[in-house]
Amino acid sequence: MSRKLSHYTKAGDVAMVDVSGKKVTARTARARAFVSMRPEVIRALPENAKGDPLQIARIAGISAAKKTSDLIPLCHQLPLTHAGVEFQIKPDGIEITATASTAAQTGVEMEAMTAVSVAALTIYDMTKALDKAIEIREIHLLEKTGGKSGTYRRKTTP
Numbered sequence: 001m002s003r004k005l006s007h008y009t010k011a012g013d014v015a016m017v018d019v020s021g022k023k024v025t026a027r028t029a030r031a032r033a034f035v036s037m038r039p040e041v042i043r044a045l046p047e048n049a050k051g052d053p054l055q056i057a058r059i060a061g062i063s064a065a066k067k068t069s070d071l072i073p074l075c076h077q078l079p080l081t082h083a084g085v086e087f088q089i090k091p092d093g094i095e096i097t098a099t100a101s102t103a104a105q106t107g108v109e110m111e112a113m114t115a116v117s118v119a120a121l122t123i124y125d126m127t128k129a130l131d132k133a134i135e136i137r138e139i140h141l142l143e144k145t146g147g148k149s150g151t152y153r154r155k156t157t158p
Helices: 039-047 053-066 109-127
Strands: 025-036 080-090 093-104 135-145
Touching (some): 053 080, 093 109
Antiparallel strands (some): 025 135, 080 093
């Protein structure tokens, strides 16, 4: 791999990437996470005394996408045109997919990744009283579009 890391100057100092010379283009990203839990915990989701964990996690994920530049030091602040979080209940856990869109000079991969991460952490927080062994895993980018590098789609997904 001959590419260099973009968040460093020629002198080796950490720096925010200057995107001022890049074109504004439509950009999207989709990310995934999986929250592994026992079937008993999944069955108990509707009765959670704190509220519906999936709806709270959806709000948390969307909010996190909007705050990504506050959480990840070198991320650019982006005008999101969309942020969404969806869930698919599986026999062994919950699959989370987040999407983010913008028209900007840099991509929204980190916003989608932050959204699935915080949504997963929220599910854990709301269900940990039932099982401390819940696992968050398989956080990754599924797809990104737009920008100079074009489209990326993950070849294999779990």
